[in-house]
Amino acid sequence: MRPSTRRPDATRPRRTAPRTHQANAARPHDATSHTASTHGSSELSSPHAPARSRAKPSREKQTPLLPSPRADHRFARCLSPPILPACFLRLPTARGCGGEPHPPSRRRPRPPLPGLARVSGIRALILPFPRRRSVPSRAVLRSVPHPAPIRRGPRNPRVSPRQWMRVINLLTSSVPRNMLKRRIMNHQQQTVPLRASANGFPHRKLDREGSGRHDGKTQLLRSSSGGFSGTENGGKLGHESPSRDRLVYVMAHLIGHHVEVHVKNGSIISGIFHATNSDKDFGIVIKMAQVIKDGSARGQKSACDVVKKPETMIIPARELVQILAKDVALGGDELPKGPSHEKRKDLMIDAAISRSHFPEERELERWAPDEGDSECLELEKYDRKGNRSWDQFETNAALFGVKSTFNEELYTTKLERGPHMRELEKHASRLAREIEGEDTKDMHLAEERGLYLDDDFDHDEEIKYSAVRRDTDNTKYKLSTNISSNTNQVDPKALLLCPSTADQESSSHVVGTDLAANFPTLNPDKSRLDDKLTNDSSGDRSTRNLQTENIISEGGRLSISEDLEAPSSSSRASEPSSSGQAKKSSESQAADSTLSGKLPSSAEHVNSSQRPGSSTSSTSERIAANSVACAPGLSPSSSMGSLSSEKSSLNPNAKEFKLNPNAKSFTPSTSLRPPQPPASDGAYYYANNMPTAAPLAPPMGMGFPPAYGGQPMVYNAPPGQPQGYMHPAGPQYGQQMMMGQTRPVYYYAPEMPQYRGRNF
C-alpha cells in the first residue's frame, strides 16, 4: 500500500478546483444530515459504508455490482426524505465486537498511517472523480483532500483500509482506463440506491452517531459522487445485473410484513420485518419477534412451554440463513393495484385503534372550510329574516314541471285569517309559552325547556337519552324511602330469575305507567280489586297472592302493551308497581297506604292494590310474576283488558269452562264493530303491533299461543266455517275467536295460572 500511495502522490498534479470541490463537500456531518433532505449528490455521497463493503468483495472479483442507472435514478427519486441511516450496523451486536460482520476477508492488516504524509497520499487515492470526461487512472488520483476527519492518526479507523485497498487495486490493475472509470462509477452509483432503499425507516439517531465515524468515507464518496451525480443517472453504464438493487428492492418490500427468519442454529424467529442493512451484508432487524422454534442444543423443547413477550431482534448476517415471507406483493405488474390493496388492509378498525395504545392523543383542530367552498356548502340559504330564500316547490315546478298539490289545511286546523288573526295569534303564543315554561319533572322535557332538574350526577348519557324505558330517578327519588325498606327484602332468587333487574324494572315501570294511563278504564275494576285485596289482605294470602300476582302480571302485561303506544308519561306510578313486584315486605303494605295517600291519581289504587299483592311471601308467585313481567312486553293486552274489564280478578270459584259443542257458532260480520272500552286495550295493542289483527277481538291474542301450544281451544261447532276475517296467523281459530267478552273469561280462567309464556 505504501508504495502505491507514494506513487500517485508524487505524480499528482495539484489543482485547486478539485480541492474546492472537495472542500464544499467536506462537511461530513452536514453530508449525512443533509442526506435526508437532498437527493442526488448527497445521496450518492452519504453511503460510505457501502463503499467499504463493496471494496471487500470486489477486491477479489472486481465485479461491479451496478444497478442500472435508470433504476438508480428511480430509486433516488422514490426514496426521498427519510433517508436511511448510514449503517444500522452501528448497533452493538453487529459491530461492537470489534470485528466486522463481513466474512473474514480482510487480507491485510491495517496499515499504520504515518500521519500527514500518508494522509495526503491516501487522499490522493480516494479521490473520486471530479470530472467525468477525462479520467485517466492518474487523474483519478487527483487528490482533493479533506482536512479534518482524515487527519486522525496512525490508525484511523474511519477510513477503512479495505477501501483504500480497493481503490488501489482498481488503480493498479491493468484495467483499461474506461473500465476503471466505469468501475468506480459503478461503485459510486451502487451506493446510492442501496443505502437509500433498503432500510425502511430512517434511524436518525444512528445517522447522527455514525456520521462522525464515517467522515472519511463520506467525503470519499461525496467527492466522487459529486462529480458524477450528473452522469450517473444519465449514463449508460453497462448491463450488469442489478442484483443488489433487486435484493434491496425485495427487502424493502418486505418491510412491515410478517416474516420467518431461519438462523444458523436452527431456530426460527417470527416477527415483523423492520429493517435491513443493505450497506453491508443484510443483517436484519425484526420487531415483535419471537422465537418459534428453538434449534439450540438445549433440545427440541417446543417454544410452547413458556409464552414470551415479543421483542425487537437483530439478526446479524452471519447468523442468517433464510428469510421467508408469505404473500408479499412484489412490484411489477401489480403496481396499480398494489398500493390500493395495501391501503385497504391498512384501514384501521375502531376496535383496533382503541385497543392499541399506539396513537397518542392528537391535537384536534377545529374544522374550517376551505376557501371557495363556502358557496357549495350552503344547503339552506337563509336571508336575514330567517326565511328561506329558496322555494323548493318553485324549483321543482320549474325544473321538472312537478306541480305541488299540497294543501296545508288538509292536515291541520284551518287558520282563521281574519281581523282577529292577531289576537288569536297572541293568545296562542301566550298559551304556548305557558305550557313550555311549565315546570316539569320529566328529564327530557326539562332539558328541552332549559329547566334545571336536580342534577343527579348518576345520570349518565344513557339514562338521559336512551330510548330504553327504565326506571327513571324521578320516581326513585320520590319513593326512595319506600324502596329502601323494600329493597332489603329483595330475594336474590327473584333477581336471578329475572334476567336483569333493569329489565324487571323496566317492565314494571311500564306497568306503572300504563296503569296510570289506564286508570280511567280500570278504575271501576281497580276499586273492586282494591276492595277485594284489601279485604283479603289480612286473610289467607296464598291463593290471593296467586291471584294478585296473576293480576299484577296481567296488569303488567296489559300495561306493557299499552305502553307501546303511550309515548312518555310520568313515571310516577311506575316505581311503586315495579318495586312492588320485586319486594315482599309487609311493610310495603303500610307504605303503600301512605303512598296511596301521596299519589294523586287513581293509579294509587292500582298501586296499593298491587302492593299487597306484591308483598307476597311465596317465592313461586313472585318468580312467576317476575318471569312474566320480564317477558317481552308483547303480551296481548286483550286478555288483560278483558280480564280487567271483567271483575279483573280471576275468580277462582268460577266455573271452569267446558267446551260446549252445541253452542251456537259465532261468525264475525264483515263490519267489525269498534271495540268497546274494555276491549280497548286489545284494540290498542293490535293497532300498534298487529294492524292486520285489529279487527279481531281481544280474545284473539290469547287464543293464539294456546292454539300453537295445542291447548284446548275455545271453539264451538265445526271449525269448518271459515268466514269473515281470517287472522293470518290462525285462520281456523280466527273466527271462533270473535266472541263476546264473556267467553274469554271462562276461557282464560283455567289458562291463566298455567300460561306463562309469550303470547306473541
Added chain:
Amino acid sequence: MEGGGDEFAIGVLISVKTTLGEEFEGQIVSFDRPTNLLEGVGRAERGERRNVRVLKANYIREFSVVGRANDPLDPAGCVLDLSAIHAREEAALRQAEIDAERIGVGVTPEAQSIFDALSKTLPVQWDKTDIVVMKEVRVCNPYLPENVSGGTSAANERVKKVVKKPHTICCGVQSVGL
C-alpha cells in the same frame, strides 16, 4: 460458487435443497454475490402475492434448474412507495401489539388457550398470570372453575362454564392434573 452462471440468471426456476433440510422451488429474483443472498419467489399467479424467500447461498446443498421464465420483477415497474411501506409497517406493529397483549407472559399454553377461548366472547385481559374477565371476574392459576372469583354471579357463572369446558383448543397440550 455453486452453479455459477445459473445463479446469476434472473427468472430461472430452480429447485433447491438446503442444508437445513428444506426443499423448495422458486423463481430467482436476484442473486447477490457479495452478500451471498439468493432471492426467490414462489410460484404463483402473476400479479398475485407470492412467498418471498431470501436464502443465503451458503446453505444450498443442492439445486437444480427446473426451467426458465421471464423476470419475475418488472424493472420498469419497481417502485417503492415509502409511505405505503411505513403505513403497512405501522399497521402491522399495531396489530402485533394488540395480539401481544393477548398473550400472557410466562403462562402455560393451557392458560393461553383458556384465555383465547374466553376472549372469543368476553373481554379478557391478562394480569400477571391471572385472567381478568370484564375487569371483574378473575381466574387464577390453576385455571379451574373453582378458581373463578369475583364479579356478578351471572358473569361468574359464565366464566366458570367456559373454564370447565375441556380444552380442545389448546395447542395439543392436554391438561394433566393441573
